Structure formats: C-alpha cells, structure tokens
Amino acid sequence: MSTAAHDDRTGRHKVVIVGGGFGGVQAAKALSGADVDVTIVDRTNHHLFQPLLYQVATGILSPGLIAPALRRVLKKQRNVRTLLAEVGDIDLDAKIVHAAAPDGKHIDLAYDTLVVAAGATHAYFGHPEWAEHAPGMKSIEDARLLRSRILGAYELAEVAEDPAEQQAWMTFVVVGAGPTGVELAGQLSELARHVLPREYRAIDTRKARIILLDAAPAVLPPFAKKLQKYTKKTLEEKGIEVRLNTMATDMDADSITVKSPHGLERITARTKVWAAGVQASPLAELLGKASGGEVDRAGRLAVDPDLSLPERRDVFAIGDMVSTIDRLPGVAQVAMQQGTYVGKLIKARAKGDDTTPAPFKYFDKGSMATIGAREAVADVRGVKFTGWLGYVMWCYVHMMFLIGWGNRLGTLFNWVRSLRYARYRGHRLISVTASYDMSENAHDDESSVVSAHPDENVEHRGALDPRTAPGTPAPPQDSPAASA
Numbered sequence: 001m002s003t004a005a006h007d008d009r010t011g012r013h014k015v016v017i018v019g020g021g022f023g024g025v026q027a028a029k030a031l032s033g034a035d036v037d038v039t040i041v042d043r044t045n046h047h048l049f050q051p052l053l054y055q056v057a058t059g060i061l062s063p064g065l066i067a068p069a070l071r072r073v074l075k076k077q078r079n080v081r082t083l084l085a086e087v088g089d090i091d092l093d094a095k096i097v098h099a100a101a102p103d104g105k106h107i108d109l110a111y112d113t114l115v116v117a118a119g120a121t122h123a124y125f126g127h128p129e130w131a132e133h134a135p136g137m138k139s140i141e142d143a144r145l146l147r148s149r150i151l152g153a154y155e156l157a158e159v160a161e162d163p164a165e166q167q168a169w170m171t172f173v174v175v176g177a178g179p180t181g182v183e184l185a186g187q188l189s190e191l192a193r194h195v196l197p198r199e200y201r202a203i204d205t206r207k208a209r210i211i212l213l214d215a216a217p218a219v220l221p222p223f224a225k226k227l228q229k230y231t232k233k234t235l236e237e238k239g240i241e242v243r244l245n246t247m248a249t250d251m252d253a254d255s256i257t258v259k260s261p262h263g264l265e266r267i268t269a270r271t272k273v274w275a276a277g278v279q280a281s282p283l284a285e286l287l288g289k290a291s292g293g294e295v296d297r298a299g300r301l302a303v304d305p306d307l308s309l310p311e312r313r314d315v316f317a318i319g320d321m322v323s324t325i326d327r328l329p330g331v332a333q334v335a336m337q338q339g340t341y342v343g344k345l346i347k348a349r350a351k352g353d354d355t356t357p358a359p360f361k362y363f364d365k366g367s368m369a370t371i372g373a374r375e376a377v378a379d380v381r382g383v384k385f386t387g388w389l390g391y392v393m394w395c396y397v398h399m400m401f402l403i404g405w406g407n408r409l410g411t412l413f414n415w416v417r418s419l420r421y422a423r424y425r426g427h428r429l430i431s432v433t434a435s436y437d438m439s440e441n442a443h444d445d446e447s448s449v450v451s452a453h454p455d456e457n458v459e460h461r462g463a464l465d466p467r468t469a470p471g472t473p474a475p476p477q478d479s480p481a482a483s484a
C-alpha cells in the first residue's frame, strides 16, 4: 500500500473531510482562513445539487448545470486540497482514512480532525433486486439512466405494433410520493401532455399512464395537510393516478405488483422509478462499529449534540448519514447547517478555543416542492404558498442555492425557455443502448437488438449504472423531505 504525502503541506493541523456534497462543502467553506490544512475527498469529481436531478432525468437541465467540479467550487480556498478517491475504511485509533484512487491506487490520509459527510443512498426495503427494474435518483448517472429509460420508452412505443405493447411502454410508475416522487411525476405528465404530443406519429403520448404510489395515506408526508390536499388535487388534474395506502410488493421488467386496501394488483409498466427509501452511507455503520456508536434501521449513525462521535472529539459525522436526538429530516439545509457548525467549531479549536460548544441547532427555513411546470407548494415558517407564487419562490430558492453564477443563469435560461416555448426540453440526449437494455429486459428475446450487440450492452450498463460499478456501496435511495 502506498501512502501519499497529502498530509505534510505545512505541518499544520490536518482536517480530512469525506464527501463533497452539501455537508462536506459547507464544512470546508467554514474553514476558510483557518490555520489548518483541509483535504476533501470524494469519489466523484463534482458537487451534486440533488434536488434538481429530476430535471436532468426529464430533459430540462443538462447535468453540468447542477454538478460543478468540486475542485472549481473550492479553488479560491488556498487551504483546501481536493482529491478524487473512494474511502473504503477509516482507522479511528491510527487516525488514518484509507481511500482508493480511480486507478485503484491506495491513498492513506492522516488526520488530526475528521469530518465524514458521505450522505445516503437508495433503500429497497429488503429487495435490492428491484434496483434493476426501478432505478432511483441519487447521482448524475442515475438521472441520465432514467432520462434514457423515460424518453427511450416513447421511442419503443412508437415502433411497437401491438397497442398493448405500446401502452406497456407508455405506463410509468413512480414509487414514493415524497417531494422527489411528486416532482418527477409532475414532469412526466408535462412530457406526455405538453412536450411530446406533436413529435410522434404512431402514438398519442397524451395517453401515457402515470401512476404515483405510496404506502402512506397522503402525498408529501412531511408537509401540512392543506398543501398535501392541494398537491394531490393538482397531480390528478394533470392526469396522474395517485394511489395512496398502496405499496409495491413485487416487480419485474414488465410490471409492478402493488398491494392496496382493494387487494393485490399487477400493473403492466415497463418504466418504474424508485423514490421511496433511503439508507445511510455504509461509512456510518463502519464508524458505528469502530466507535461503539448506535446505528438506526436506516443505517444512520447517532452523533453527540456537537455532531462528534461518542468519545471521539476529533471525529464528526454530518448530513444524511447521521441521526440526531431531534430526528432531523434528511434534507440539504440540515447537512449545510451541520457542515457550517462543524467547520466553525474546528476553526475555533485551531485558534485555541477549547470550550465545550453549544449543541448544534437546526434552523428550519421551510419546505417546498414543484408539481409540474408553474405549480409548487411551499411552507415558509408556517406561511403556505401554492400555485404560481409557490413556483416562483421555488425557482428563486433553488437557483440561489446552485453554485456559480454561470450555472444559475444557465438554469434560469432553461426554465424560462421551458415555460415560454411550449415547455421546451433542450437536453434530451439518450443512450440508445440503454433503451435496448429495456427492450431486452422486457422481452428476453433472442432476436432483439440487444442480443445482436451483447458486448456493447454489458459495457454500457456498467458505465451508466453506478450500482454495477466496482466498489459502489450498497443499494440506492430518495430524500424524505424537501427543504428550502
């Protein structure tokens, strides 16, 4: 094992941050100007704005607008070094983070203080095999795969001759009616009813069936009742079938079986999307075992009020991978505020302030979710907004949280264009092989195009789907709540 000398830049206090998402980046930023050397390590080279992934999946935004290079995000901060590597182990006694570079090279990062902000992934409630049939949205690769499946489904419907076959391709099921599920279902309806109809000749895309289901009795479970009712009504007006108290019990490439108060039902649907459950990064369990910390059913590590690990003042864990005593939701604002808190705490300690810090306190700025174009619900400190006003607020908040003026302006341009010009979708590039993947899954037919290009197909799957990439932790997930 080689040990990279990433640690001896200045001989100063070494802070290693694992994860360049919302929590990790805020922690690094809060350490700006501190007398410490910071190394931020992430297995991707970008900082991903997950709340807009569904817009990549439905062709509104290009991936680059919501995933700026992490290195660029932190380029002005001279005390930060960015590394592209996957963390596989952490030795809390030796104070070393073990990581692997993309070429497999081992990197050992010694630290004085460690911040772990590795986020979460999808959870399939004990059915990891469903991931293949109902991918979730957690990474740029996930969103691109979904875009290929969604738009590819219409391509396959166009060439299908049997009406039943066409309808199977034009039936979309979204599992999970939290903010992500609602936002995605809304955009699927926009695509079917407003964007695509004039582009196809053999099919009428307005006949697409979009089903949003959830085991809970209401959509947007964390929102106020009034907003839940408004959202359900608006979804139904958009032609979406909202099925509540309904849970997925089985699925395959062709269908999904659901259980509702009316019994079991098999729905023929080739495109399923998972927006239902979350599981913390496996690093949470690893830290729990090493420190004696507790891990809950969703794999989240319990942390102390100052977000450190029990008996480990030098190790902090933040964001989606932890649980705090006040059971905070897995949203970006929590991760960001925790990152800032921990960064400031480390900065104060570097200045010699060793007093016991006040516990972390979350400031809830509110929650919001879109319901297709021009419709959203927002709850800002108890004040509720719906419709166009909610949508404008949602746009403003999400645009301001994007990193970089170029990305903000590019996003705004795409939004205005998609609203003004017949809901224009400018980013509809799909991988043809991914569509053929679906065809193969659906028919298992020797004569299909897939079987004609077996090698290409396998290679493509590996490239598109992170779950098949080596070293990728556990199964995929979604966020339980959206927060402004």
Ligand SMILES: Cc1cc2nc3c(=O)[nH]c(=O)nc-3n(C[C@H](O)[C@H](O)[C@H](O)COP(=O)(O)OP(=O)(O)OC[C@H]3O[C@@H](n4cnc5c(N)ncnc54)[C@H](O)[C@@H]3O)c2cc1C
Pocket: 018, 019, 020, 021, 022, 023, 024, 041, 042, 043, 044, 046, 047, 048, 049, 050, 051, 052, 053, 054, 085, 086, 087, 088, 117, 118, 119, 120, 137, 138, 179, 180, 281, 283, 318, 319, 320, 321, 330, 331, 332, 333, 335, 368, 477, 478, 479, 481, 482, 483, 484
């Ligand atoms: C589709 C979707 C929509 C969402 N919508 C909203 C919304 O509208 N509003 C809202 O507030 N929240 C939303 N969320 C939730 C929000 O994105 C998360 O709460 C937030 O990203 C958590 O921040 P984090 O820093 O804990 O983790 P993340 O932002 O996920 O960052 C984790 C980082 O760690 C890296 N990493 C993981 N494991 C390793 C490893 N072993 N080695 C190296 N690097 C690693 C990852 O690559 C990633 O960059 C949404 C989430 C999803 C998936």
